[in-house]
Structures are given as C-alpha cells and as structure tokens.
Amino acid sequence: MNSAAIKSKAAELGIQVRITDARPFLTEAEKIKVQYDRKLFRENGFWYKRKIDNFCTPHSLLSDARSIIGSCLFYLTPDEPDPSLPGQPYGVVARYTRRNYYKELKNRLKELAKFLRKEYGAKCIVYVCGPIAEKPIARRCGIGYYGKHSIIINPVWGSWIVLGEIITDLEIEPDDVLNMSCGECDACIKACPTGAIIEPYIIDRKRCLQDLTNYSGYLPPDIAQKWDNRIYGCSLCQEVCPVNKKVKPGQPMTEIGAIGAYLPLVEILNMNEQTYRKRYGNNQVSARWIHFEAIKRNALIALGNIRDRKTIPIVEKFTKSSNQLLKKTALWALNQF
Numbered sequence: 229m230n231s232a233a234i235k236s237k238a239a240e241l242g243i244q245v246r247i248t249d250a251r252p253f254l255t256e257a258e259k260i261k262v263q264y265d266r267k268l269f270r271e272n273g274f275w276y277k278r279k280i281d282n283f284c285t286p287h288s289l290l291s292d293a294r295s296i297i298g299s300c301l302f303y304l305t306p307d308e309p310d311p312s313l314p315g316q317p318y319g320v321v322a323r324y325t326r327r328n329y330y331k332e333l334k335n336r337l338k339e340l341a342k343f344l345r346k347e348y349g350a351k352c353i354v355y356v357c358g359p360i361a362e363k364p365i366a367r368r369c370g371i372g373y374y375g376k377h378s379i380i381i382n383p384v385w386g387s388w389i390v391l392g393e394i395i396t397d398l399e400i401e402p403d404d405v406l407n408m409s410c411g412e413c414d415a416c417i418k419a420c421p422t423g424a425i426i427e428p429y430i431i432d433r434k435r436c437l438q439d440l441t442n443y444s445g446y447l448p449p450d451i452a453q454k455w456d457n458r459i460y461g462c463s464l465c466q467e468v469c470p471v472n473k474k475v476k477p478g479q480p481m482t483e484i485g486a487i488g489a490y491l492p493l494v495e496i497l498n499m500n501e502q503t504y505r506k507r508y509g510n511n512q513v514s515a516r517w518i519h520f521e522a523i524k525r526n527a528l529i530a531l532g533n534i535r536d537r538k539t540i541p542i543v544e545k546f547t548k549s550s551n552q553l554l555k556k557t558a559l560w561a562l563n564q565f
C-alpha cells in the first residue's frame with residue numbers, strides 16, 4: 229500500500245515517519261558480532277552473542293512482519309543555567325534525558341498503531357528502546373545516517389532525536405536510504421574525553437561515559453578524571469558535531485518526566501532509593517533498570533571533579549560506607565580535593 233495516509237496521520241500526531249521492509253539486518257548483525265568478539269562491550273552487559281541475531285531480525289518479534297515504520301522525536305531545548313551554589317553543587321544530565329521523550333514518542337506511535345489497526349486491521353507492535361535494531365531501522369528507512377560517533381543523524385534535527393518504530397504485517401511502500409555521510413569530519417572522535425570512539429563508527433563501550441552511567445562497578449581513575457560533573461549520560465560527541473551545531477533548539481516536545489538539566493549531588497547522596505525513584509519518577513534516570521548504586525557512584529565522582537571543599541564531609545561519610553563500590557569511589561573523590 230501507499231504510505232501517504234499513514235504519513236498524514238503521523239503528521240497529525242506531530243511525528244515524522246518513514247518506512248522500510250522487514251528484512252533482517254544481516255550486515256549490522258555481523259558488525260555487532262565483530263565488536264562483541266573484539267570485547268568492545270562490557271562483560272555481562274547488554275549483549276549476549278546469542279541475542280544479536282534476534283535483535284537484528286524483525287520476524288523474531290512479529291512472525292508475519294512485512295514493514296517497519298520508523299520514527300523519531302526531536303529533543304533539543306535551550307540551555308539551562310547551572311544552579312550550583314557553594315556547598316550545593318549540581319550534576320549535569322545528558323540532553324536526551326532531561327524529559328522522557330521516549331515515553332512521549334511511544335504514546336504517539338501507539339496512537340498511530342491504533343489508527344492502523346482500525347483502518348486496515350493491521351497487526352502492530354510498538355517499540356521505543358525495544359529489543360530491536362533501532363539505529364539500523366532508522367538508517368534503512370531514511371530517518372537519518374550514521375555519524376562516526378555511531379549515532380543516527382537526521383538532516384533537519386541532527387542527532388538530537390530519540391528513535392522508535394512500529395513493526396507491522398502491512399505491506400507498505402518503503403522509503404529510500406539517505407545518501408549522506410560525515411565526509412572528512414572527525415570532530416567527535418577528537419572530542420571524546422575517553423577516546424571511546426576508537427575508529428569511525430566503532431565505540432569501545434567499556435570506555436564510553438554514556439554506557440558507564442548505569443554500570444554498577446568501580447570506574448578507574450583515568451575514566452573518573454574525565455567524568456567532569458556528570459550525573460547521568462554523556463553527549464559531548466554530539467555537542468561538537470557541526471551538523472548539530474546548526475540545529476536551533478525548540479520548545480520541549482513533552483512534559484513527561486521533566487527533571488531539568490541539573491540534579492543536586494549532595495541531596496542525591498543523602499537520599500534513599502525509594503525517595504530518589506519517587507522524586508524523579510517517569511524519567512529514565514529512575515527507570516527500573518537503573519542501578520541506584522551507580523547513580524550515587526556518579527555523584528561521588530562528580531564531587532571529586534568539582535572539588536567544592538564544602539562537600540568534603542559528605543564524601544568522607546561515604547569513605548566509611550559498607551558498600552564497597554561507594555567506599556572505594558569516595559576514597560578516590562576525597563583524594564581529588
């Protein structure tokens with residue numbers, strides 16, 4: 229079928245969609261396996277080799293899948309001032325996490341799926357951050373192209389987008405792949421503080437601050453020193469990208485899970501897990517897969533880098549913690565003052 233009615237309904241819902249077929253992403257599966265064999269993922273991390281084929285095969289999720297409707301939501305909003313005061317330092321949150329754009333996009337895609345079921349009797353499954361190869365889908369349906377930082381770049385919104393998709397049994401006319409690339413640019417590779425972009429398009433996830441945000445383990449000094457004042461995520465490789473620099477911030481596309489750009493570090497270190505999850509509910513910083521221990525570790529590393537002497541007492545308190553990860557991290561942080 230022609231995609232015009234679907235695109236028009238999507239536009240009504242405030243999203244752009246593009247279509248691809250449901251063939252497996254074989255080349256991408258091979259690339260992920262090579263990276264797995266090169267040990268570029270953390271042990272016990274997201275990847276288990278046996279999962280890769282399923283991840284790259286839409287039919288593993290819908291056996292009679294014929295098409296995939298790819299979509300994205302723009303999340304760049306104006307910068308916010310850092311509210312830190314002496315004794316009350318704040319940690320920075322990566323741009324994509326300042327509101328829950330994932331939930332917003334999922335809600336809009338669910339509405340679109342409802343329309344497809346009603347109008348065409350279609351089977352539809354909606355994913356955002358799902359167990360499916362989102363970036364390869366976005367590339368093949370022409371939402372964007374791969375940047376050398378391995379993130380999808382949209383020609384209008386840069387890489388300031390979250391991705392989502394509907395897998396359906398409808399056969400829909402596919403869109404073209406974009407014929408675009410980074411060319412000679414290597415700004416993101418040079419800017420990455422930990423050298424995690426080891427080659428164009430290849431990330432050593434064990435060194436990427438974004439990936440380490442929710443890793444509940446000790447971060448060695450060479451990584452911790454590059455952590456800066458982060459509490460959640462990293463987007464430095466996106467900040468320096470010349471394509472992104474040309475994109476103008478817009479009004480927030482959602483109010484769901486709005487937590488802002490900065491979180492109070494000392495307050496978080498004094499919180500218990502229940503309070504934290506309630507306070508930042510509906511945002512991914514408190515999602516069920518987030519380790520609260522990792523968040524506290526991030527806060528301690530940030531304090532070690534900010535070096536506000538008024539925060540020494542809270543760091544010292546954690547040097548006596550029964551939690552070995554937090555104790556060891558606090559000892560590192562205390563050494564930085």
Ligand code: SF4
Nearest residue numbers: 420436437438462465
């Ligand atoms: S997210 Fe941060 S650490 Fe990871 S590749 Fe980009 S700049 Fe490097």
Ligand code: SF4
Nearest residue numbers: 375376410413416469
């Ligand atoms: S910084 Fe340059 S190389 Fe990196 S993604 Fe942007 S355009 Fe591509």
